[in-house]
Amino acid sequence: MVVGDASLDIDTLVIGAGPGGYVAAIRAAQLGKSVLVVDKEYVGGVCLNVGCIPSKALISASHQYESVNHASAFGISASDVKVDWSKVQEFKNGIVKKLTGGVASLLKANKVQYFNGEVMFINENEARVFNDQEAPRYRFKNCIIATGSRPIELKAFPFSKRIVSSTGALSLPEIPKSLIVIGGGYIGIELGQMYSKFGTKVTVIEGGDTILPGFDKDMSSIVAKKLKGTNVDIVTGAMAQGAEQTDNDVTLTYKVGDKEEKVTADYLLVTVGRRPNTDGDLGLELANVKVSERGLVEVDGQCRTSNPNIFAIGDIIAGPALAHKAMYEGRVAAEAIAGLPSVIDYKCVPAVCFSDPECASVGYSEKEAKEKGHETQVGKFPFAINGRAMSLNANEGFVKIVADKNTGLVLGAQIIGTEASNMIAELGLAIEMGATLEDIALTIHAHPTLGEIVLDAAEVALGHPIHTVVK
Structure with a gap:
């Protein structure tokens, strides 16, 4: 790399290698762009390294421990169950290593350049990327900012050992x-x-x-x-x-x-909560990128900022701080750069909490649908009378489907129960495809599965359920 005032040319500069950034980089490369992605910490960002993935690994380990301790419900006796915390951490770290290594391999396979360091804008189409060893200057045609967020640190509770x-x-x-x-x-x-x-x-x-x-x-x-x-x-x-x-x-x-x-x-x-990483020495003002009082970058329907050549995605723009939202926006931004007519549409962004039982929602709640002027048709069915849920000893929860009463169009859904995080995808697709309650009810669901609860909820909404009595 060249160090000094001479600028290197790149089609697309991506700042941040988290879920949004690496997806944007790969998609831009697929569309024929020369791409440089820069991250000051690690490939995979917060999600893969210190967020979504490691937390779910620990949550899964805790479920296993609890399951063994409560195996008596299945007629299985277990005694002297112990946790080796160092082994649990090894399990977690092993998953992180595999996934981050996988992302690095995908970047390489798509001929995306990677630079471990920081970025500082010099003007509207140039930036310095630097670390302790080098500081090349790049002239870019387009840039995607995906710098993510960090935990909010309260003055009264500064982070420390305890x-x-x-x-x-x-x-x-x-x-x-x-x-x-x-x-x-x-x-x-x-x-x-x-x-x-x-x-x-x-x-x-x-x-x-x-x-x-x-x-x-x-x-x-x-x-x-x-x-x-x-x-x-x-x-x-x-x-x-x-x-x-x-x-x-x-x-x-x-x-x-x-x-x-x-x-x-x-x-x-x-x-x-979390704070967007738009402060510090990034130099957004030099790039003519407008930021709100809350530190969020202002974007249009293609994630384009006030500088038409610079895009912003993920936690630094409005909306929930979710990895899958950032990935979606990364694809849209990369495709917009390539001249495709892609635009963002948030009606099907699912929200999931990996609590016990799991919570998941997509689209409108019943209250939101009514506020939007819809006359609603609602179906709700419990896990407690589903055969597969019973066999898993996971009887808590329900599936709730919200539809428009006049058209039958599915507007939203809420699920609480085991595997809610996976089950919500069917209902997100239903909303995205403009499906009706009848479409879901006419879709044959395998038996015995948790997915049947979605079918049963649709039938409740339609007024002709098989596996419960309408009151």
Whole structure:
């Protein structure tokens, strides 16, 4: 590489190698562009390294441990079940290594250049990429910014040995005897419940009146009930005030109304949201890229910023901070650069929480559909009377389908129960394809499967269910 003032030419510069960035880079390369992707940390971004993937590995391990301990429900006796935390961490790290290595191989196979370092815009079509060894300057035709986000660090709770972010919570040196979680959103609930299954006493402090605020209350209430039965205390309407640390523990002070309370635990996990990585030395103002007061980049329907040659995707633009949303936007941006008419359409972005039981939703809730002016037709069917759910001893939850009463078009769906994260895909496709309740009801679902619950919910909405009685 050339170091100095001479600029190297590149068709597409991608800043960030997370889910959005690497997908954008590969798609741009597939469309004939010369591509350079730059990341200051690691291939795969937060999701693959310290987010989605490692957390799900630990969650799966906790499910296995719990399953063995409760095998008596199936007539199986298990005794002296132990957790080797170092082996659990090895399992997690092994998955991360395989996936990040796979992404690196995909970039190479698609002839995408990779640079481990940082980026600083010089002007509207040039940027310096640099690390400790080199600092080449690139002139780009187009750029895709995919710098992601980081956990919000509160002034009253600076991250330390005993006060950790979601990143720190994935690599604790031991399974804690006790854990406090500030924030009852999906990250706090997933990680808190994971540790509770390994035997940790968990206390969740949530400022709102319910956990999992992004999901329907009839879903979050089922998760809350399950949490309370597995060594988790949930305190809602609570505001964290401050914390005192020692070498061995941390004490949180919080208020519920006017009453002040304290709770002590081995660790305090702070999960109060994420902040977009648009600050620092990136130099967006030099590139004429407008950013809102919240630090979000303003984009149009193709993820194009105020600079028509620069695009932005993922956690740094409006909408939920979800890896699959970033991947989708990465494809759209790359295709827009190539001159294709691709545009973003968020009506089918699923939301999933890997709690126990799992929560998943897509499209409109019943309330949202009514607010949009639809007369609704709703079908709801429980896991409890599905044969496959019974055989899995996973009876909690339901499938709920929301449709337009006049047309039968599926508008949205909510699922809570085992494998909800996989089941939601069928309903997302139904919405995307403009399917009706009758289309779902006429689709033969294999028996015995959890997917049959979707069929049964559609039949309930249509008024002629086979496996339940309409009241």
